[in-house]
Amino acid sequence: xxxxxxxxxxxxxxxxxxxxxxxxxxxxxxxxxxxxxxxxxxxxxxxxxxxxxxxxxxxxxxxxxxxxxxxxxxxxxxxxxxxxxxxxxxxxxxxxxxxxxxxxxxxxxxxxxxxxxxxxxxxxxxxxxxxxxxxxxxxxxxxxxxxxxxxxxxxxxxxxxxxxxxxxxxxxxxxxxxxxxxxxxxxxxxxxxxxxxxxxxxxxxxxxxxxxxxxxxxxxxxxxxxxxxxxxxxxxxxxxxxxxxxxxxxxxxxxxxxxxxxxxxxxxxxxxxxxxxxxxxxxxxxxxxxxxxxxxx
Amino acid sequence: xxxxxxxxxxxxxxxxxxxxxxxxxxxxxxxxxxxxxxxxxxxxxxxxxxxxxxxxxxxxxxxxxxxxxxxxxxxxxxxxxxxxxxxxxxxxxxxxxxxxxxxxxxxxxxxxxxxxxxxxxxxxxxxxxxxxxxxxxxxxxxxxxxxxxxxxxxxxxxxxxxxxxxxxxxxxxxxxxxxxxxxxxxxxxxxxxxxxxxxxxxxxxxxxxxxxxxxxxxxxxxxxxxxxxxxxxxxxxxxxxxxxxxxxxxxxxxxxxxxxxxxxxxxxxxxxxxxxxxxxxxxxxxxxxxxxxxxxxxxxxxxxxxxxxxxxxxxxxxxxxxxxxxxxxxxxxxxxxxxxxxxxxxxxxxxxxxxxxxxxxxxxxxxxxxxxxxxxxxxxxxxxxxxxxxxxxxxxxxxxxxxxxxxxxxxxxxxxxxxxxxxxxxxxxxxxxxxxxxxxxxxxxxxxxxxxxxxxxxxxxxxxxxxxxxxxxxxxxxxxxxxxxxxxxxxxxxxxxxxxxxxxxxxxxxxxxxxxxxxxxxxxxxxxxxxxxxxxxxxxxxxxxxxxxxxxxxxxxxxxxxxxxxxxxxxxxxxxxxxxx
Numbered sequence: 001x002x003x004x005x006x007x008x009x010x011x012x013x014x015x016x017x018x019x020x021x022x023x024x025x026x027x028x029x030x031x032x033x034x035x036x037x038x039x040x041x042x043x044x045x046x047x048x049x050x051x052x053x054x055x056x057x058x059x060x061x062x063x064x065x066x067x068x069x070x071x072x073x074x075x076x077x078x079x080x081x082x083x084x085x086x087x088x089x090x091x092x093x094x095x096x097x098x099x100x101x102x103x104x105x106x107x108x109x110x111x112x113x114x115x116x117x118x119x120x121x122x123x124x125x126x127x128x129x130x131x132x133x134x135x136x137x138x139x140x141x142x143x144x145x146x147x148x149x150x151x152x153x154x155x156x157x158x159x160x161x162x163x164x165x166x167x168x169x170x171x172x173x174x175x176x177x178x179x180x181x182x183x184x185x186x187x188x189x190x191x192x193x194x195x196x197x198x199x200x201x202x203x204x205x206x207x208x209x210x211x212x213x214x215x216x217x218x219x220x221x222x223x224x225x226x227x228x229x230x231x232x233x234x235x236x237x238x239x240x241x242x243x244x245x246x247x248x249x250x251x252x253x254x255x256x257x258x259x260x261x262x263x264x265x266x267x268x269x270x271x272x273x274x275x276x277x278x279x280x281x282x283x284x285x286x287x288x289x290x291x292x293x294x295x296x297x
Numbered sequence: 298x299x300x301x302x303x304x305x306x307x308x309x310x311x312x313x314x315x316x317x318x319x320x321x322x323x324x325x326x327x328x329x330x331x332x333x334x335x336x337x338x339x340x341x342x343x344x345x346x347x348x349x350x351x352x353x354x355x356x357x358x359x360x361x362x363x364x365x366x367x368x369x370x371x372x373x374x375x376x377x378x379x380x381x382x383x384x385x386x387x388x389x390x391x392x393x394x395x396x397x398x399x400x401x402x403x404x405x406x407x408x409x410x411x412x413x414x415x416x417x418x419x420x421x422x423x424x425x426x427x428x429x430x431x432x433x434x435x436x437x438x439x440x441x442x443x444x445x446x447x448x449x450x451x452x453x454x455x456x457x458x459x460x461x462x463x464x465x466x467x468x469x470x471x472x473x474x475x476x477x478x479x480x481x482x483x484x485x486x487x488x489x490x491x492x493x494x495x496x497x498x499x500x501x502x503x504x505x506x507x508x509x510x511x512x513x514x515x516x517x518x519x520x521x522x523x524x525x526x527x528x529x530x531x532x533x534x535x536x537x538x539x540x541x542x543x544x545x546x547x548x549x550x551x552x553x554x555x556x557x558x559x560x561x562x563x564x565x566x567x568x569x570x571x572x573x574x575x576x577x578x579x580x581x582x583x584x585x586x587x588x589x590x591x592x593x594x595x596x597x598x599x600x601x602x603x604x605x606x607x608x609x610x611x612x613x614x615x616x617x618x619x620x621x622x623x624x625x626x627x628x629x630x631x632x633x634x635x636x637x638x639x640x641x642x643x644x645x646x647x648x649x650x651x652x653x654x655x656x657x658x659x660x661x662x663x664x665x666x667x668x669x670x671x672x673x674x675x676x677x678x679x680x681x682x683x684x685x686x687x688x689x690x691x692x693x694x695x696x697x698x699x700x701x702x703x704x705x706x707x708x709x710x711x712x713x714x715x716x717x718x719x720x721x722x723x724x725x726x727x728x729x730x731x732x733x734x735x736x737x738x739x740x741x742x743x744x745x746x747x748x749x750x751x752x753x754x755x756x757x758x759x760x761x762x763x764x765x766x767x768x769x770x771x772x773x774x775x776x777x778x779x780x781x782x783x784x785x786x787x788x789x790x791x792x793x794x795x796x797x798x799x800x801x802x803x804x805x806x807x808x809x810x811x812x813x814x815x816x817x818x819x820x821x822x823x824x825x826x827x828x829x830x831x832x833x834x835x836x837x838x839x840x841x842x843x844x845x846x847x848x849x850x851x852x853x854x855x856x857x858x859x860x861x862x863x864x865x866x867x868x869x870x871x872x873x874x875x876x877x878x
Contacts, residue, residue: 070723
């Protein structure tokens with residue numbers, strides 16, 4: 001334990017540094033997101049061994065590789081259920097998902113809806129650059145109508161998904177939007193999201209400097225405004241939905257919605273005895289086993 | 298004494314509860330019982346039946362023919378005439394327009410009775426199924442008191458009145474049937490006094506019981522027939538067992554949740570059937586690449602696609618052996634009996650943790666859903682081994698430097714630790730990765746990692762059990778089978794031997810990796826080898842020939858969704874295969 005407490009004493013942003021060199025393009029919004037995440041974890045007093053950062057596939061999903069922290073880089077679209085399994089096996093861990101808009105809202109759309117509905121205490125940070133970047137520039141579920149890409153050469157026909165609105169409607173406990181260009185503000189949002197019990201979404205405006213020539217740093221900074229400055233009460237669901245729908249000339253950032261929920265894991269009968277990872281494999285005991293058998297005779 | 302009773306009627310008429318109640322009543326009288334449900338993919342209507350076979354000797358499969366049918370409908374009374382033994386009977390309501398001459402022509406006795414009237418007079422038309430069971434027990438001369446206790450247990454919570462009307466219906470029909478048809482009926486069942494108390498359990502329940510005994514504390518699944526009862530059984534006991542059960546949004550979520558839970562250190566599994574298994578395959582590759590042990594149970598049903606949703610087949614073997622893209626190590630078990638289901642429940646976790654890979658357990662609708670009696674010693678707490686392989690506990694980690702999750706090891710197995718300890722911080726990737734888990738495309742690392750993972754298959758082969766040989770060593774005919782065909786094949790071998798063709802059974806429960814080594818009795822034998830499988834293409838036969846180099850002489854293949862019976866095997870061999878070879 002002395003070893004562990006020695007580790008505890010030295011917590012700083014450097015605690016989360018490793019020697020991996022990110023493969024992200026120079027100027028990529030993911031750098032800001034990673035900086036904000038590290039700062040948030042430090043301000044929360046969470047050490048690298050106490051957190052699990054789960055991702056899917058894509059540029060942003062390589063983030064756990066560039067941090068000294070527990071992580072799991074899974075398959076395309078599935079980090080939310082992987083994270084759910086980790087949290088339900090060991091609720092003492094802080095569990096964070098970082099993935100892109102394709103992962104979170106496209107292929108993982110079903111898991112997104114059900115994560116919001118189920119409200120396991122997970123923080124979901126979506127690096128939303130409105131494009132598929134690692135596959136070299138196809139449109140994503142959040143791309144604006146008319147956006148021209150290699151798979152939408154005449155412009156995107158579909159209306160874009162409004163992830164904040166969908167999260168609120170599906171039952172998420174906490175919904176916020178941040179910007180990769182404002183890591184300090186973003187880190188405050190992530191801090192609050194991690195503290196808030198239940199499923200928390202932090203959708204992040206994250207410019208892709210290589211493939212998205214429309215939604216650039218300038219494009220976002222000309223449009224974003226802090227929702228807190230309007231006097232918005234995030235507990236007001238109707239007002240939150242109005243902000244969640246707002247997109248175009250003005251884009252709100254900040255805490256859009258929050259409500260108190262009992263996280264799923266706190267109501268699970270199987271966790272009353274504590275985290276399953278903390279118990280021995282034979283804790284069932286012979287007597288319980290014999291009682292189980294007896295009910296089959 | 299070996300008598301089979303079938304209760305049949307429309308879905309929604311309580312066919313299954315009648316069948317399970319009858320099974321329990323016979324088991325409690327000291328008889329060995331095998332109970333098999335046969336139902337269609339619908340909630341109401343359509344003919345379902347439940348066959349209960351009871352004997353004074355252990356029975357490991359259903360019977361063909363049956364000896365008595367208790368029918369709730371005209372359709373059920375006619376349906377299985379071909380399967381009723383001469384001298385057998387059909388109990389049905391006297392108001393039903395049943396073609397008695399057709400029965401009599403086959404040597405089957407029509408047994409019309411006022412079943413509906415008995416039910417109504419007892420107080421509810423809904424007790425028809427109870428009245429029919431009472432009648433069946435009366436015909437075979439079996440006392441009613443065990444069934445009365447079943448009624449009390451089943452309906453006790455719903456009040457004395459409900460118990461009373463059911464008891465009344467059962468007694469009235471039992472009295473009527475035993476006096477009118479009992480004295481002449483040649484197939485009799487009686488209690489065996491002093492017999493050991495036995496459990497009545499199906500393969501899914503036995504597998505779940507084995508899993509929790511082995512330390513499984515996490516089950517995530519999406520409901521899919523015929524696997525659903527595994528999640529239901531554990532969910533009903535979640536608080537008592539301290540097991541996390543999650544009804545996931547889909548099968549992909551279910552398997553990913555299990556992988557996440559296992560990564561965090563829990564013994565975790567998921568259970569599904571073929572279509573769900575298909576959806577899970579990418580995540581099975583994920584678990585193999587990140588070396589996360591998971592157990593995936595596939596309770597097979599008829600395929601492809603939605604196929605025969607409530608019926609049985611063994612056609613997922615090749616998919617289970619090659620469940621995801623790329624080369625990766627994994628293990629496939631195929632228990633053949635409820636005892637083996639229990640064992641696979643805990644043993645699958647030992648193998649998964651020892652080799653840090655996915656373990657697929659292939660059961661099927663027949664094995665998963667059929668009830669069988671087993672002695673109390675069959676499932677023994679002390680027989681359960683909980684071996685976590687190279688899993689590092691916190692007390693060892695406290696003093697361990699430089700933990701590397703994917704450290705190079707000759708066995709292919711790197712010591713594993715759960716996250717949460719200060720010394721085990723790591724982030725595995727499904728991308729190729731180095732010893733620490735970091736993403737790499739380095740040629741040398743890729744080659745080494747690939748070889749490290751695949752070497753586990755060589756090591757795991759040592760833990761794979763060879764086939765079991767049942768029956769005489771000096772056989773003229775060897776039935777080669779796997780999974781749930783064990784019971785029918787063994788019984789068929791006894792019959793064939795008695796008819797002058799010494800026959801044995803070579804049964805495989807561990808199917809991948811498959812050892813090329815066969816028992817000496819087999820390799821030195823000049824018997825003819827015939828595969829018996831529940832699929833169209835002889836999937837195991839191909840794997841067997843490819844691995845052992847031993848060529849099979851023929852195959853008995855059944856793919857109509859109904860389990861191959863001992864009689865099917867005997868007739869098929871006598872008709873086709875024996876003539877060909």
